[in-house]
Amino acid sequence: MSDQPPIVRFRAVSKRFGGGPLVLERITLDVAAGEFVSVIGPSGCGKSTLLRLVAALSPVTEGALAVEGAAPEAARAHLAFVFQEATLLPWLSAAANVELPLRLRGVPAGERQARALALLDLVRLREAAGRHPRQLSGGMKMRVSIARALAREPRILLLDEPFAALDEITRNHLNEELLDWRSKAPFTALFVTHSVAEAAFLSNRIVVMAANPGRFRAEVRVDFPYPRAATLREQPEYFAKVAEVSRLLHAAEEDRAA
Amino acid sequence: MKTPPWAIWLAPVLSGAVFLACWHAVRAATGLQSWILPTPAEIFEAAWREHGTLVRAAGGTAVGALGGFVAATLAGLAIALALGGARWLRTGLYPWLLVLQMTPVIVLAPIIVLWAGPGLPGIVTVTFLISFFPIVVNTTQGLLSTDAHLVDLFHTYDATRLQELWRLRLPSAMPYFLAGLRIAATLAPIGAIFGEYLVGNASGGTGGLGFLVYVYNTQIKIPALFATALISCLLGFIFVAAVSWLNWIVLHRWHDSFERHDR
Numbered sequence: 001m002s003d004q005p006p007i008v009r010f011r012a013v014s015k016r017f018g019g020g021p022l023v024l025e026r027i028t029l030d031v032a033a034g035e036f037v038s039v040i041g042p043s044g045c046g047k048s049t050l051l052r053l054v055a056a057l058s059p060v061t062e063g064a065l066a067v068e069g070a071a072p073e074a075a076r077a078h079l080a081f082v083f084q085e086a087t088l089l090p091w092l093s094a095a096a097n098v099e100l101p102l103r104l105r106g107v108p109a110g111e112r113q114a115r116a117l118a119l120l121d122l123v124r125l126r127e128a129a130g131r132h133p134r135q136l137s138g139g140m141k142m143r144v145s146i147a148r149a150l151a152r153e154p155r156i157l158l159l160d161e162p163f164a165a166l167d168e169i170t171r172n173h174l175n176e177e178l179l180d181w182r183s184k185a186p187f188t189a190l191f192v193t194h195s196v197a198e199a200a201f202l203s204n205r206i207v208v209m210a211a212n213p214g215r216f217r218a219e220v221r222v223d224f225p226y227p228r229a230a231t232l233r234e235q236p237e238y239f240a241k242v243a244e245v246s247r248l249l250h251a252a253e254e255d256r257a258a
Numbered sequence: 259m260k261t262p263p264w265a266i267w268l269a270p271v272l273s274g275a276v277f278l279a280c281w282h283a284v285r286a287a288t289g290l291q292s293w294i295l296p297t298p299a300e301i302f303e304a305a306w307r308e309h310g311t312l313v314r315a316a317g318g319t320a321v322g323a324l325g326g327f328v329a330a331t332l333a334g335l336a337i338a339l340a341l342g343g344a345r346w347l348r349t350g351l352y353p354w355l356l357v358l359q360m361t362p363v364i365v366l367a368p369i370i371v372l373w374a375g376p377g378l379p380g381i382v383t384v385t386f387l388i389s390f391f392p393i394v395v396n397t398t399q400g401l402l403s404t405d406a407h408l409v410d411l412f413h414t415y416d417a418t419r420l421q422e423l424w425r426l427r428l429p430s431a432m433p434y435f436l437a438g439l440r441i442a443a444t445l446a447p448i449g450a451i452f453g454e455y456l457v458g459n460a461s462g463g464t465g466g467l468g469f470l471v472y473v474y475n476t477q478i479k480i481p482a483l484f485a486t487a488l489i490s491c492l493l494g495f496i497f498v499a500a501v502s503w504l505n506w507i508v509l510h511r512w513h514d515s516f517e518r519h520d521r
Contacts (some may be wrong), residue, residue: 055414081414087407091429091512104415104425132512152415 005069006030007156007188008054013063014213015049022213023049026063029207029216033155036182036189038199038206040245042253046214047192048084052160052191055081067156075156080149080187082159086141088133088148094140095120095129098148121145122181139170146178150185157187164194175201176230183227196249200241201232208245210252217252220245296481305488311470312387312489318466320493322378323450326385327497332443334393335435341394342401342431343423352398359391363449367456376457377382381466384453389442393435400434401427433513438503443497451490467493 008031015024023046031037039047052058053065056072067075080101095152098116107115120126123143133141142162149157163171175198180190191201199206200222208218222241224232232238278298285297292300305312340346363370363384375385404427412422433502454468465473467490510516 052410057410057413076416077413079414083411085407087405087411089408089426089429091432100425101415104412104417104421134512134514134517213425243340 004033007033007068007175008190009064009066009069011064011066013053013060013065015046015053015058015061019040019060024053025213026214027214027216031188031190033188034186035205036191036203037190038193038203039209040193040196040199040249041209041214041217042211042249043194044214045209045211047209047250048160049214051081051160051190051192054156055079055158057081069134078155080152080154080157082142082145082149082157082162084161084164086133086138086145088141088144090133093130093132094136094144097133100148101152115151116147119150120144122150122184123147123177139166139174142166142174143177146181150181150187153185154187157189159189159191161192161194163198170229171195171198172233176228177230178202179226196242196245197233200238200245202230206245208248208252209242210255217255218248220248280394283491293478293480294356296484300481301484301488304479305485308482308485312467312485313503315465315467315486316489316493317452319447319454319490320496322381322453322466323385323446323493323497325378325382325443326449326453327389327446329382329451330386330393330446332391334390334438334442335397338394338397338401338431339423339428340436341398342427343419348398355391355394359395363387363452371457380457381450381453381468384456385446385449388452389446392441392445393438396438396441397431397435400431403434404430407441411506436501436508440498440505443501444494447490447494447497 008029010029013024013027014022016022027050029037037073039050041047048059053060054067054072054224056076065072068078077116089100090096091157092100094115095113098119099112102112103113117126120129123146125140125143125147128136128140128144133144136144163174166174191199191202193219204222204226206220206222207216209215210217218243220241224241225239282297282299285295288295298302341352366387367384370383370387371380374380401423408426408430409422412426416425417425450466451468451471454466455471456468465479470486474480475484506516
């Protein structure tokens with residue numbers, strides 16, 4: 001890795017909501033600039049909460065979290081969040097949804113529109129620019145949602161199971177495209193998922209979590225070089241990696257049962 | 259099986275005709291007099307005879323109803339924005355708003371006449387009071403029902419409170435606001451007619467349908483009274499149709515209530 005300081009740095013971070021049980025216990029993690037880190041674990045292991053802490057949507061209970069060397073609130077301008085649902089504003093067209101973050105920043109209309117169209121081009125939805133969300137399929141909505149996130153030109157992209165609601169074929173396509181978009185508009189990714197196959201295809205590092213309370217159990221490096229093609233899914237090395245992560249995930253689940 | 263389009267029109271026309279026929283039959287069978295139960299024909303005849311008076315009165319009522327309705331819409335929206343925006347205001351005021359809503363306007367009527375004065379100001383005030391609450395309550399509800407994920411999204415954008423209100427909460431409250439407006443639209447003409455009944459005769463004012471009720475009643479012009487009811491009903495329809503049209507303009511492109519089910 002480089003000598004640059006980590007772009008996201010967790011140091012013994014714990015989280016509980018109100019007087020409830022611990023959701024996250026002493027999480028320590030460094031994410032270097034340019035990395036694609038996936039977080040995988042059973043339901044309720046607090047992996048979404050992890051992202052919410054980075055986005056300053058929820059405060060850290062204990063420990064230290066730095067984003068770009070500062071408090072998470074301070075780094076928000078360089079960060080974008082893609083939620084599990086597309087969270088498009090239903091009353092705006094696809095293009096106006098992509099423009100939204102720029103509009104809130106006061107970018108002039110002409111520039112805003114041009115950038116939105118360019119991004120819709122990137123996600124291959126140029127022809128759907130004028131359509132409202134209810135006229136789009138689930139996969140299309142998610143493309144718009146990612147285009148909207150990229151409109152912020154984020155240095156860090158947080159993705160919270162963005163493809164969980166999609167069918168496998170659409171999901172595979174979007175996985176390939178996400179890497180393609182990332183090569184054109186580079187960002188550091190922190191990606192939460194339930195899918196081992198997805199994590200192995202996308203990331204260069206996978207963190208496996210256990211639940212109750214949420215904690216790190218293992219970490220796996222994935223060294224397939226980028227750009228990664230769809231054919232990677234047919235390689236024995238890829239199978240081996242999926243098997244390795246699956247085993248660790250199983251062990252993490254056993255851990256909870258114990 | 260799908261209802262054919264002609265049946266949607268024909269069925270209510272038929273049931274209406276059956277109803278009128280029954281009405282006529284009851285009158286013929288009982289031999290009641292016209293000033294107790296006029297026949298539908300006598301009512302239409304009275305409506306035709308008095309149509310000049312009725313239309314002029316309906317125009318007067320429409321002015322009062324529209325005045326009160328517009329005032330209630332503006333005030334309702336403004337107060338809902340305040341209540342939706344500030345929790346302390348909501349906690350402090352919302353219960354009292356409900357208490358006011360529970361108070362029947364008829365109890366306050368003499369006070370309204372005393373304070374707002376007879377004629378149009380009193381009529382507009384009564385209309386305002388009747389149509390104001392559904393707008394406030396619905397819109398406030400809408401402002402508070404914004405999708406939590408979208409609120410999170412705006413937080414990640416570091417949106418200001420004003421941006422959040424204007425770009426997120428207000429548009430997502432629109433369906434609620436319009437539903438409140440629709441209730442208010444059915445109430446506004448009723449409020450105006452009631453106001454006129456109370457105060458319309460107290461000055462050289464327009465009179466209006468409510469005042470006609472008073473006049474026809476004292477003159478025992480019962481068919482004309484029924485005709486007044488008919489016109490009042492029409493006025494109500496116009497108000498509701500106008501709001502439905504507004505509802506369509508604002509929502510049809512994006513809201514699920516206009517989702518086509520033939521896909």
